[in-house]
Amino acid sequence: MLINDENVSAKECIWRAWCVYRDTRTFTVIKRLTYELCSYSPREIVPVLDPVLSKQCGQLTNNITMETIECIMTRKSVRRFDETKPIAKDVLDKIVRAGFAAPSAVNARPWHFAVVTNRALLDQFAEKLPYCKFAKQAPAAIVIMGKSDKFLKAPFTPDYWIQDTSAATENILLAAHSLGLGATWTSCYPGERVAEVQSILSLDDTHIPLCVVPIGYPVEGENSKAKDKYKEEEVTYFE
Numbered sequence: 117m118l119i120n121d122e123n124v125s126a127k128e129c130i131w132r133a134w135c136v137y138r139d140t141r142t143f144t145v146i147k148r149l150t151y152e153l154c155s156y157s158p159r160e161i162v163p164v165l166d167p168v169l170s171k172q173c174g175q176l177t178n179n180i181t182m183e184t185i186e187c188i189m190t191r192k193s194v195r196r197f198d199e200t201k202p203i204a205k206d207v208l209d210k211i212v213r214a215g216f217a218a219p220s221a222v223n224a225r226p227w228h229f230a231v232v233t234n235r236a237l238l239d240q241f242a243e244k245l246p247y248c249k250f251a252k253q254a255p256a257a258i259v260i261m262g263k264s265d266k267f268l269k270a271p272f273t274p275d276y277w278i279q280d281t282s283a284a285t286e287n288i289l290l291a292a293h294s295l296g297l298g299a300t301w302t303s304c305y306p307g308e309r310v311a312e313v314q315s316i317l318s319l320d321d322t323h324i325p326l327c328v329v330p331i332g333y334p335v336e337g338e339n340s341k342a343k344d345k346y347k348e349e350e351v352t353y354f355e
């Protein structure tokens with residue numbers, strides 16, 4: 117039995133098991149067995165497995181991630197969170213990494229991400245941003261910002277930072293949804309909320325907040341089906 121061999125390390129066991137069973141479902145079982153038999157916490161296992169899996173077949177390793185199209189079509193804004201459920205740091209890390217994976221004009225990547233779990237700061241978002249009241253119940257928020265010192269250096273219109281950070285924001289919303297979390301884009305830019313967020317986070321004015329995205333595990337009912345927003349008349353095919 118692969119996992120019981122005392123002469124090999126847990127990492128080696130995982131590798132051998134993966135070589136035999138190359139699919140995500142079996143991988144979930146391997147992950148659980150490794151946890152039970154080797155006392156590895158999932159936090160320790162996942163970083164070992166992630167590079168192995170992504171190198172081998174580009175599959176996602178989290179057993180609650182979903183198919184891309186399903187994820188896009190079922191995402192919706194979530195504003196009611198389970199206040200008793202914090203978000204593990206590695207989960208937040210995965211979500212913010214999805215932001216960095218966004219496309220960016222001339223690959224300038226003129227962004228910065230603040231991952232906020234500090235209760236006092238989240239409460240300030242709720243108090244000072246009129247359309248972000250539900251940050252009060254959120255265990256975390258990600259603030260997506262443009263960095264003017266980067267986008268002013270871009271070789272053409274600096275305005276592309278808005279598209280770049282918007283693409284990063286959508287990636288973050290989708291990553292959160294695929295991991296079983298809920299989130300909502302709440303607006304900062306353009307308007308006076310930019311200065312509010314800069315003041316709450318003590319940011320200098322090279323950091324321009326595009327939006328604040330409160331994130332949390334949805335309460336029952338918030339997970340209901342997303343609307344189908346497709347409108348045939350808004351699509352033209354040129355064939």
Ligand SMILES: Cc1cc2nc3c(=O)[nH]c(=O)nc-3n(C[C@H](O)[C@H](O)[C@H](O)COP(=O)(O)O)c2cc1C
Binds near residue numbers: 194301
């Ligand atoms: C640029 C932008 C700004 C938004 N600002 C807010 C906001 O300040 N507060 C809020 O609750 N939702 C905000 N939303 C979320 C929209 O209300 C939401 O996406 C829209 O109603 C469609 O619903 P859905 O996300 O569930 O599909 C914003 C969305 C976008 C794209």
